[in-house]
Amino acid sequence: MWLSFFDAHNTVTPIDFVGLDNYSEILGDPSFISSLVTFVVFSLFIVPATYGLSLALALMVARLRFAQAFFRSVFFLPTACSYVVAAMIWKLSIFNGVRFGLANTVLGWFGGSDTAWLSTTSPPWYWLVIVTVRLWLQAGFYMVILLAGLQRIPRTLYEAAAVDGARPGWQVFRYITFPQLRATSVAVVLLLVINAFQAFDEFYNLLSTARGYPPYARPPLVYLYYVALGQGQNLGLGSAGAVILALIIAVVAVVQARWFGLGRQED
Amino acid sequence: MPHSSTSANSISRRYLLAATGALALTAACGSNTGRAGGAGDRPALDQWYHQYGEAGTEQAVKRYAAAYRRAEITIEWRPGNYDQQTAAALLTKNAPDVFEGSPTLDQIQGGQVADLTDLLDGVREDFNPAVLTPKTYKGKVYGIPQAIDMQMLYYRKSLLDKAGVRPPQTLDELVDAARALTTKDVKGLFLGNDGGAGVLGATPLRAAGLELVTSDGAVGFDDPQAARTLGKLHRFHKDDSLLLGAPTDWSDPSAFLQGLTAMQWTGLWALPQIEKALGDDFGVLPFPRDGARGRPSVPVGAYGSAVSAHSGHIDAAKAYVKWLWVERTDYQEDFALSYGFHIPARISLAKKAAALAKGAAAEAVRFTTEHGYAQPLLWTARSQTAYQDALSRIITEGADPEAQIRAVVATANAELKRVRS
Numbered sequence: 001m002w003l004s005f006f007d008a009h010n011t012v013t014p015i016d017f018v019g020l021d022n023y024s025e026i027l028g029d030p031s032f033i034s035s036l037v038t039f040v041v042f043s044l045f046i047v048p049a050t051y052g053l054s055l056a057l058a059l060m061v062a063r064l065r066f067a068q069a070f071f072r073s074v075f076f077l078p079t080a081c082s083y084v085v086a087a088m089i090w091k092l093s094i095f096n097g098v099r100f101g102l103a104n105t106v107l108g109w110f111g112g113s114d115t116a117w118l119s120t121t122s123p124p125w126y127w128l129v130i131v132t133v134r135l136w137l138q139a140g141f142y143m144v145i146l147l148a149g150l151q152r153i154p155r156t157l158y159e160a161a162a163v164d165g166a167r168p169g170w171q172v173f174r175y176i177t178f179p180q181l182r183a184t185s186v187a188v189v190l191l192l193v194i195n196a197f198q199a200f201d202e203f204y205n206l207l208s209t210a211r212g213y214p215p216y217a218r219p220p221l222v223y224l225y226y227v228a229l230g231q232g233q234n235l236g237l238g239s240a241g242a243v244i245l246a247l248i249i250a251v252v253a254v255v256q257a258r259w260f261g262l263g264r265q266e267d
Numbered sequence: 268m269p270h271s272s273t274s275a276n277s278i279s280r281r282y283l284l285a286a287t288g289a290l291a292l293t294a295a296c297g298s299n300t301g302r303a304g305g306a307g308d309r310p311a312l313d314q315w316y317h318q319y320g321e322a323g324t325e326q327a328v329k330r331y332a333a334a335y336r337r338a339e340i341t342i343e344w345r346p347g348n349y350d351q352q353t354a355a356a357l358l359t360k361n362a363p364d365v366f367e368g369s370p371t372l373d374q375i376q377g378g379q380v381a382d383l384t385d386l387l388d389g390v391r392e393d394f395n396p397a398v399l400t401p402k403t404y405k406g407k408v409y410g411i412p413q414a415i416d417m418q419m420l421y422y423r424k425s426l427l428d429k430a431g432v433r434p435p436q437t438l439d440e441l442v443d444a445a446r447a448l449t450t451k452d453v454k455g456l457f458l459g460n461d462g463g464a465g466v467l468g469a470t471p472l473r474a475a476g477l478e479l480v481t482s483d484g485a486v487g488f489d490d491p492q493a494a495r496t497l498g499k500l501h502r503f504h505k506d507d508s509l510l511l512g513a514p515t516d517w518s519d520p521s522a523f524l525q526g527l528t529a530m531q532w533t534g535l536w537a538l539p540q541i542e543k544a545l546g547d548d549f550g551v552l553p554f555p556r557d558g559a560r561g562r563p564s565v566p567v568g569a570y571g572s573a574v575s576a577h578s579g580h581i582d583a584a585k586a587y588v589k590w591l592w593v594e595r596t597d598y599q600e601d602f603a604l605s606y607g608f609h610i611p612a613r614i615s616l617a618k619k620a621a622a623l624a625k626g627a628a629a630e631a632v633r634f635t636t637e638h639g640y641a642q643p644l645l646w647t648a649r650s651q652t653a654y655q656d657a658l659s660r661i662i663t664e665g666a667d668p669e670a671q672i673r674a675v676v677a678t679a680n681a682e683l684k685r686v687r688s
Binding site for chain 2: 009031092095096097098099101113115116117118119120121209211212214215226227234
């Protein structure tokens with residue numbers, strides 16, 4: 001933070017105080033702004049998608065009468081896989097652009113032609129790759145949290161609802177399960193948002209090349225990495241960007257916590 | 268700069284954290300590097316190399332180091348994003364004493380690398396000027412070029428014959444050839460998985476008769492020809508004749524050897540592998556010219572051996588660099604030609620090397636001498652990012668080349684002003 005007020009090219013002990021110049025420069029940088037837009041779009045998509053998928057998995061697993069532990073473990077396992085390794089598998093074997101990639105092989109059975117998943121910008125197929133790798137990695141973890149939440153809902157509520165004539169299925173879910181999961185859901189969504197804001201690993205490993213990173217799907221951490229820690233070594237500018245990013249995350253987290261009433265006494 | 272081996276480019280947030288943490292720690296603990304320091308009467312020196320892909324290189328550099336008597340050399344072989352690792356390390360007192368790399372203008376102006384001019388006394392003329400110039404700032408030399416890498420276009424003769432295409436001599440012919448060579452299973456051309464923005468860099472501009480930075484330090488591509496030439500690169504994409512998403516990137520000849528593409532842009536380092544696999548069923552070309560002032564063009568580069576200005580043993584480090592990269596020409600020749608395939612940075616060595624005397628290798632040497640250019644020192648990372656982003660948008664998205672170039676010219680002007688002030 002201290003660095004962000006200095007002209008810190010290639011040094012961590014700068015002497016040239018520049019005030020807010022770094023801030024005005026990074027906020028006027030169209031690449032930084034577009035990277036912010038990228039990750040807002042990414043969060044808007046990935047947060048509901050992961051939440052929805054985790055909840056669906058949790059509901060399915062919770063209803064199982066046998067082999068529940070098995071399925072719980074199967075869906076949870078990807079969490080143990082590192083983002084880097086998963087990104088490599090996605091990039092090199094599933095979604096590579098040549099005829100022997102898994103996705104292209106499957107496409108070939110249906111007569112489709114080879115698609116260069118990560119290099120095609122219209123339509124932006126690279127989002128499919130990025131989103132699926134994150135869903136695969138995260139959904140299991142949040143499923144377990146939601147499952148714990150589901151199991152804490154008192155059975156008596158369901159019994160009471162049945163007595164009152166609530167139809168099992170959508171009505172029970174809408175009026176009993178979902179409201180009772182509120183506290184868990186708020187925590188899960190908050191974690192998901194913060195995770196989305198911190199996105200770096202899979203983007204970097206999927207899309208970067210030895211010569212840099214393409215100008216699309218470039219989240220702020222990746223952009224700042226190139227500005228500050230890459231060959232640019234403009235640590236002042238990078239720090240300013242990091243401070244702005246931290247402020248945005250803080251504001252979003254606070255707003256979200258207020259909105260959902262995180263930590264408020266249950267009434 | 269071209270690297271002879273760009274291994275998988277992976278990094279994680281945790282790694283970044285560790286690196287930043289290490290940075291903070293080293294800043295706090297001073298020079299407690301755990302090195303023996305002056306335990307014996309010989310100073311201990313750390314030397315860094317990036318990870319070369321070719322077998323035997325690591326053993327070779329360790330052998331050279333072991334043969335040096337006046338200092339204890341510890342070789343560190345570093346995989347990953349090497350230039351970024353050295354840039355970060357140079358900010359600390361833990362920087363390697365000697366490292367291979369291309370000192371950037373910021374590093375030179377920041378006083379992070381030592382002046383090595385006097386090591387070249389009497390032999391400066393023998394170093395290839397194309398690679399010595401980018402290591403020189405205001406007449407002083409900050410890196411001793413080790414071995415020259417260059418890149419060129421490889422094509423399969425049999426596939427061109429089958430399609431009735433002759434080796435392209437102009438950019439238009441290259442576009443047409445790539446389209447004609449594309450079939451259901453084989454693409455016409457491979458320029459890397461990003462469509463060429465990374466590897467081509469300034470090469471198309473050079474081929475149009477332009478420069479990144481002129482000799483008097485101004486932007487050299489503020490010219491309508493730039494938009495015309497770069498605009499043509501989008502046609503590869505439109506024609507669907509580029510190989511994209513290959514399991515290996517442009518620096519590896521696998522895509523070419525596996526028959527995924529009829530032509531590939533890759534480095535001289537791939538030549539032995541290609542020769543072994545394809546015999547004489549291949550040819551090489553420079554990047555073809557474009558426009559009225561056009562000329563063929565190939566990028567050349569060399570890692571130099573540099574000395575950290577924060578080293579505790581600057582004089583010992585300089586003496587070692589002089590011994591290895593100036594005096595021991597036998598090691599220099601061995602390093603350039605016995606493992607990977609590079610052109611020795613010394614003109615006298617390149618001339619007498621038998622391996623470079625015939626066939627595609629001789630062509631490559633000729634391209635280097637006649638059409639070679641290196642990225643200028645004044646071209647900073649910021650300008651490069653702006654240019655590469657623009658090039659990527661032009662190539663893959665078909666963005667308006669004039670508007671994109673105008674934006675890059677503005678950024679590059681500001682950067683040139685900053686570094687020259």
